[in-house]
Amino acid sequence: MKSVDPSRSRPGDAAAYYRCHVFCCINERPEGHPRGCCKERGSVRLRNYMKARAKELGIDGVRINQSGCLDRCELGPVMVIYPEGIWYRYDTLEDVDEILQQHVIGGGRVERLLLRPEDGPK
Amino acid sequence: MKSVDPSRSRPGDAAAYYRCHVFCCINERPEGHPRGCCKERGSVRLRNYMKARAKELGIDGVRINQSGCLDRCELGPVMVIYPEGIWYRYDTLEDVDEILQQHVIGGGRVERLLLRPEDGPK
Numbered sequence: 001m002k003s004v005d006p007s008r009s010r011p012g013d014a015a016a017y018y019r020c021h022v023f024c025c026i027n028e029r030p031e032g033h034p035r036g037c038c039k040e041r042g043s044v045r046l047r048n049y050m051k052a053r054a055k056e057l058g059i060d061g062v063r064i065n066q067s068g069c070l071d072r073c074e075l076g077p078v079m080v081i082y083p084e085g086i087w088y089r090y091d092t093l094e095d096v097d098e099i100l101q102q103h104v105i106g107g108g109r110v111e112r113l114l115l116r117p118e119d120g121p122k
Numbered sequence: 123m124k125s126v127d128p129s130r131s132r133p134g135d136a137a138a139y140y141r142c143h144v145f146c147c148i149n150e151r152p153e154g155h156p157r158g159c160c161k162e163r164g165s166v167r168l169r170n171y172m173k174a175r176a177k178e179l180g181i182d183g184v185r186i187n188q189s190g191c192l193d194r195c196e197l198g199p200v201m202v203i204y205p206e207g208i209w210y211r212y213d214t215l216e217d218v219d220e221i222l223q224q225h226v227i228g229g230g231r232v233e234r235l236l237l238r239p240e241d242g243p244k
Contacts, residue, residue: 008142008206010231014238016207020130023145023189067145068188082204084130085138109132116136 016083019061020104024050024079027069035121037069038076042091046077050096054104062104074121087115138205141183142226146172146201149191157243159191160198164213168199172218176226184226196243209237 024047028039044066051064072078072087080087081103088099090113102108146169150161166188173186194200194209202209203225210221212235224230 008229013208017209017239066190083207085205086135087139107130117139
């Protein structure tokens, strides 16, 4: 099993524009929605912190974006990191720091925060 | 040169949650901003069309998301497709149809709409 699907790249494809591209869901659903949403669980603050911290650390080739609904609402706040396609659930600024240091900079994984496909919600 | 950086995947990484994950910038800058923005060039309509059309076509394993600023404003409206990390500039519903058919479904490239790293804006 691989997170990157090499069958989707093609000879002649350009180099990556961002070495590491992070998308943090900040979608908001109406209050009381059964799925909940990343925004009500603090994703905006967490994403803003991650963006600012990445800048402070001067990490090259990385972009921290906000995104619309990634459709894993029940598990949120969630982020996905490409091209490797790794998903995390994160709750605190310390979680963000660990993802930045261990994954974004170090190229490793933060095992305790990983989301796997079988985690759903499907 | 490859769009997918295999050095970022690790043994034991989970399978991809989405086979093909599209992010369409819908960022809005103040009117008259020298960089312009994807929103003022119609990105919201284009992204909504792409999402609806992908659903109509019943394409499996694909998600069409909106995102914050992808920082290639001058070239917009822009989208990036992961895990392959391919960027497009797109202006019309016909462009969207071509990207869906040729790239998302067919796994090819729409050469006339491709953005390469050297296109900037850096």
